[in-house]
Amino acid sequence: MVDFVSPRKEFGRGKTLFPNEPKTLPELFEAAVRDHNRPDALSYKDGETWHAISSDKLLSRMKAVAAGLIGSGLEKGDRAAILSSNSPLWTIADGGCQFAGLIDVPIYTTLSPQSVQYILNDSASRVLFIENLDAFERIADILAECPALELVVFLNASSDTDKGISLGELEAKGSKLLQREPNLESTLGRAAGSDEIATLIYTSGTTGEPKGVMLTHNNIISNVIDAGERYSFSAADSCLSVLPLSHIFERSAMYLYIYNGMAVNYAESVDKTPDNLSEVMPTILVGVPRIFEKVYAKAKLKAAQSGGLKEKIFDWAIEVAKSVAMLKEEGRSVPVTLAIKHSLADMLIFSKMRKFFGGRLRFCITGGAALSDEIYLIFTGAGIPIMQGYGLTETSPVVSSNNPLDIRLGTVGKPIRNMSVRIASDGEIEVSGPGVMLGYYNKPQATADVFTDDGWFRTGDIGEVDAEGFLRITDRKKELFKTSGGKYIAPSPIEQMIKSSRFVSQVVLVGNERKFASALIVPNFDMLESYASHKGFETMSPAAFCRDRRIIDLFERQVAVATEGLAKFETVKKIALLENEFTVENGELTPTLKVKRRVIDERYRDVIDELYREE
Numbered sequence: 001m002v003d004f005v006s007p008r009k010e011f012g013r014g015k016t017l018f019p020n021e022p023k024t025l026p027e028l029f030e031a032a033v034r035d036h037n038r039p040d041a042l043s044y045k046d047g048e049t050w051h052a053i054s055s056d057k058l059l060s061r062m063k064a065v066a067a068g069l070i071g072s073g074l075e076k077g078d079r080a081a082i083l084s085s086n087s088p089l090w091t092i093a094d095g096g097c098q099f100a101g102l103i104d105v106p107i108y109t110t111l112s113p114q115s116v117q118y119i120l121n122d123s124a125s126r127v128l129f130i131e132n133l134d135a136f137e138r139i140a141d142i143l144a145e146c147p148a149l150e151l152v153v154f155l156n157a158s159s160d161t162d163k164g165i166s167l168g169e170l171e172a173k174g175s176k177l178l179q180r181e182p183n184l185e186s187t188l189g190r191a192a193g194s195d196e197i198a199t200l201i202y203t204s205g206t207t208g209e210p211k212g213v214m215l216t217h218n219n220i221i222s223n224v225i226d227a228g229e230r231y232s233f234s235a236a237d238s239c240l241s242v243l244p245l246s247h248i249f250e251r252s253a254m255y256l257y258i259y260n261g262m263a264v265n266y267a268e269s270v271d272k273t274p275d276n277l278s279e280v281m282p283t284i285l286v287g288v289p290r291i292f293e294k295v296y297a298k299a300k301l302k303a304a305q306s307g308g309l310k311e312k313i314f315d316w317a318i319e320v321a322k323s324v325a326m327l328k329e330e331g332r333s334v335p336v337t338l339a340i341k342h343s344l345a346d347m348l349i350f351s352k353m354r355k356f357f358g359g360r361l362r363f364c365i366t367g368g369a370a371l372s373d374e375i376y377l378i379f380t381g382a383g384i385p386i387m388q389g390y391g392l393t394e395t396s397p398v399v400s401s402n403n404p405l406d407i408r409l410g411t412v413g414k415p416i417r418n419m420s421v422r423i424a425s426d427g428e429i430e431v432s433g434p435g436v437m438l439g440y441y442n443k444p445q446a447t448a449d450v451f452t453d454d455g456w457f458r459t460g461d462i463g464e465v466d467a468e469g470f471l472r473i474t475d476r477k478k479e480l481f482k483t484s485g486g487k488y489i490a491p492s493p494i495e496q497m498i499k500s501s502r503f504v505s506q507v508v509l510v511g512n513e514r515k516f517a518s519a520l521i522v523p524n525f526d527m528l529e530s531y532a533s534h535k536g537f538e539t540m541s542p543a544a545f546c547r548d549r550r551i552i553d554l555f556e557r558q559v560a561v562a563t564e565g566l567a568k569f570e571t572v573k574k575i576a577l578l579e580n581e582f583t584v585e586n587g588e589l590t591p592t593l594k595v596k597r598r599v600i601d602e603r604y605r606d607v608i609d610e611l612y613r614e615e
Helices: 025-035 055-071 088-100 113-123 133-143 167-180 217-227 248-259 273-280 289-306 308-329 336-356 373-381 444-449 491-498 525-535 542-547 549-562 597-603 605-611
Strands: 002-004 042-046 049-053 079-083 103-107 127-130 151-154 197-202 212-216 238-241 263-266 284-287 363-366 386-391 398-401 420-423 428-432 457-465 471-476 504-510 517-523 572-577
Touching: 025 055, 025 088, 025 217, 025 248, 042 088, 042 273, 049 055, 055 088, 055 167, 079 088, 079 113, 088 103, 088 167, 103 113, 113 133, 113 197, 113 212, 127 133, 133 151, 151 167, 197 217, 197 248, 212 217, 217 248, 217 398, 238 248, 238 273, 238 284, 248 263, 248 284, 273 336, 284 289, 289 308, 289 336, 289 363, 289 373, 289 525, 308 336, 308 373, 336 373, 373 386, 420 457, 471 491, 491 504, 491 517, 491 549, 504 597, 517 525, 517 542, 517 549, 517 605, 525 542, 525 549, 542 549, 542 572, 549 572, 572 605, 597 605
Parallel strands: 042 263, 079 103, 079 127, 103 197, 127 151, 238 263, 284 363, 363 386, 517 572
Antiparallel strands: 002 420, 042 049, 197 212, 386 398, 420 428, 428 457, 457 471, 504 517
16 A cells, blocks of 8 residues: 655544634634634625625624524524525525534435425525525425425525525524523634534435545644645635535635635626636635636637638647646746747737636635646646646545645645545555544444554545646546456546547446446537538538537547557547437536436436447
8 A cells, every 4th residue: 555644744533623713614604704804805796786795794704693683583403595696695505604603415406396395304404595586496396305304594695585595684683682692692602523424415426325424623624724725815816606605615715715815706607707817906816627627618619710820820829738737737937939939829818718817816726626737737827727627525625736836737636734645455545634524324334344454544536646646537436437358447547538538518428347448438519510511511410410420520539649659458439429418407517517327327228228329
């Protein structure tokens, strides 16, 4: 077994880090007000206008919500679910739960009513914070089957309904209680200890039934502080919150923003993110690889549609970016000739890419799925550094991360301070440290199954650690599949190769217990339309494109070129083109846009069977 332990002493689960640092989430919120009391702590857009909430107002509203919950009969350790899209009200509800000593349970807005019911019942949530009446009506039928649920709180204050109370009413109730009992405020936030559960986060269930991950205050706080240790975050920074707060990645990032006194801005929606980027002009952006893939695909499409010289200039600039980034990655100097080319490419292409993100980005942080080397080199070479990290819900979430001081291509960085990584004999990554969860709620056997005899968490990922301590992820252990010939195939690296084609939007490798590997591919239909126009044949519907022999031939050639050099047993022998993108809403992707392979296998069973039909 190969070990790599982070340079600092490993702290076991449940131990605090340093005496001057917050030990609970309420202490983090209070520290932010004490150290960074700013007028624009949280900003959101209503109509055409951005509105700001100050640090001290944020804290007072959290405490009013906490008092309102206590006045409603909630007690320490009770569960309170939050079902809403991102907004300051989400953060206020979360903070209110923490100050009241409750365990909050985030629920993705994309989940089906049945999945919501499962989480409400498994967690025995007594309170449900919900966005608005429309969201309530979507799940109204299942609420009668949730016996523990006693109170519904509408985050949208305009929700005037007898189905529950508004957040404003809950705050007003809490404010009155604080006035009647002035000593109550001093007790808020003191109920829960650092080793007690702060939140239950249900996994997205890529391989089965969702499990409630029990994260303590110490799990989260230690991770927030240690993950940011090698970044130069400050009150001069501004961010745009895009990913769902129901996921620990964005939630932990939110705490990091607040703790460091950054200006937090909430994106209106995924569709409005480009507009919000130009308005907010963030210095830091936390995202998933799909965001950067789509930005590049859009820029490439625009160049392709322009055709001729503009397309050639774009392609030339991208190669320049990759060349410069690779030289810097290798620690080599950039030749004068290449530097001149880069300056010209910057003026023509890269400056426009940076402007898309608002023009002020210092760096982006990505995780949740694999970032291709090509996307990393393109963006880094264009002056948009991307720091790729690795983690899981069960690790609060960050295990390792590249950072501005220590970065290596093709890796997810070194373990963060106080987290330790080792590689088991079968290649599985095992983790120990203060960020590792207590376990799965109500699932002692599932908890036992993911810990080794000596207490290390089994991640389910396959990887390796190089001589300098950089971690490289090769695949998900559960996603490895075996051909009927007995050969194991890791799908993710091969999918990354295929996605290097500008014509490919999404791809999933299949072939478990089959003779060979095949690929389900969702084309970039905008790029296909440009290709069809260039080749002089008619533009078609997505379904027609997927059936057209000329297009199928194109993709077969693209796959062959992209995967050249693979072992014979890894070679993709057949492909099927799909007309519809995999989406979170359809249950095919997790909220961080990872593919749910089991769902894809089931949903496209007929398509897959056809690929292996004997001719």
